[in-house]
Structures are given as structure tokens and as C-alpha cells.
Amino acid sequence: MTPFGARLRALREERGVTLSGLAASLQVSAAYLSALEHGRRGLPSAGLIQQVNEYFGLWDDEMTRLARISHPRVVLDTAGLSPEATEMANRLALRIRSLSAAQIAAMRAVMEEGREG
Structure with missing residues (x-):
């Protein structure tokens, strides 16, 4: 959903x-x-x-x-980003279905924190 x-x-x-x-x-x-x-x-x-x-x-x-923010099939373009960013995007793609609600909330909080700074 x-x-x-x-x-x-x-x-x-x-x-x-x-x-x-x-x-x-x-x-x-x-x-x-x-x-x-x-x-x-x-x-x-x-x-x-x-x-x-x-x-x-x-x-x-x-x-x-x-x-x-509701596209169900997200594509991440990491061209030009660091190898670490590409790795993170790939790991997220592989594991997104197995993350718990708490893990997703924690990751979201980190991303929201990054927007403010």
C-alpha cells in the first residue's frame, strides 16, 4: 500500500x-x-x-x-554518486520487504534529520 x-x-x-x-x-x-x-x-x-x-x-x-511519494515501483539513479551510495541503494532494494516497521521508522527519521540540516 x-x-x-x-x-x-x-x-x-x-x-x-x-x-x-x-x-x-x-x-x-x-x-x-x-x-x-x-x-x-x-x-x-x-x-x-x-x-x-x-x-x-x-x-x-x-x-x-x-x-x-507513492510510486510503487521506485527507480534509484545512483550514477555519479559514491560507491557507498550505490551499495546502500542496492541493499535497500534487496531488503526492503524484510524490514520491520521499527527499522523503517528509524531509517525515515535519519532521512528527515538530513533534510533539516
Whole structure:
């Protein structure tokens, strides 16, 4: 599941909206929305994000921000980076499925710390 998909599902559940009901309102298939929620589809279009915002009455850019970080098949280009960076990217690709929630949270905290400095 992607961050966008998780938030979309949470919004639906909080408001008591079915997948098929939302799909009909947005004029997309329920299968497509399900795939978005489960991370089996790529990034939603800007138009769909706007429709979701309007449907749920969202006025901030949360869904746009979440969509940007929700591509389920990430490609890391380490060309020109250090061998250590390339090694890290490859190790992450190999181990991402086996990392615990705590390990992911710790790695995320390190990356967030790096953004501030």
C-alpha cells in the first residue's frame, strides 16, 4: 500500500464511502481505485487528485504531496554518486520487504534529520 492509497482508504472509511460509490462519483472503475489503494497502480493523475480533493472537501495539498511519494515501483539513479551510495541503494532494494516497521521508522527519521540540516 502506498501513502496515497492508505490515506484514500482512510478517508473512505472515515466517511463511510464504499469503493464502488467513490468510483462512480469519480467516474473511474472500482478496480482502478482498489489498485491505487493497494499500491498496484502508479501515480494518480493530477485530475484524479483534484477530484478526490473536491469529493472529500480537502483544501490543502496533502493528497498531492502523498501522491508524489507513492510510486510503487521506485527507480534509484545512483550514477555519479559514491560507491557507498550505490551499495546502500542496492541493499535497500534487496531488503526492503524484510524490514520491520521499527527499522523503517528509524531509517525515515535519519532521512528527515538530513533534510533539516
